[in-house]
Amino acid sequence: MASDRIFGLVTLFVALAYIASATQIQTSFLSDPVGPKAFPMLIGAVAAVCALVMIFKPDPDPDWPVARTWGGLAIAVIVLVCYAYALKPLGFVIPTALAAGILSYQISPRAGAAVASGLGLSVGLFILFKFALGLGLVAFPKGWF
Known part of the structure; x- marks a missing residue:
């Protein structure tokens, strides 16, 4: 309590x-x-x-998560902080694909599904944000194209 x-x-x-x-x-x-x-x-x-x-109105006896859960939360926070710093120099697609893939792997540890969801989310969100919402996102680093 x-x-x-x-x-x-x-x-x-x-x-x-x-x-x-x-x-x-x-x-x-x-x-x-x-x-x-x-x-x-x-x-x-x-x-x-x-x-x-x-x-x-606190809970009578809250159950604290096990150490493995704290480790997973720490990894997620580190990934999201790195994602925020990587957006400007690397563009939107690459950091979003990496972050979404890593977080997806944490939810369900299947590498193929994590890679597919990371790529799908990054491309799908880029299309949604850039063309449907009209945001000024840069897909890839400016020196690439």
Whole structure:
């Protein structure tokens, strides 16, 4: 019970800091009636409500994951941080294929399926983001073409 309450308290402080930082967003004269602050403040409010639920209604005896699960989570965090740093120099397709493949392999350790899902996700998401949503993504490193 104490671990849920401590995590809830930390989450509450982070949510309040998030809301406070959202109030600092500058609005332009051409903004919509709701403004750019509404969505971040809504996310912070939902996080604060969830934190209060954890503080006032914790689980009686939470089950902590085994060490192998913590290792898998650490690998996933490392992969996602490397992915964020690799996007700009390597383009979208290569880092997305690698990250999606590694994370897919963690979910189901079958190499063929992981490679196929990594390639499929990277190409499919690139097509969706570039052509359907009109984002300015670069597929590959600029020096390649």
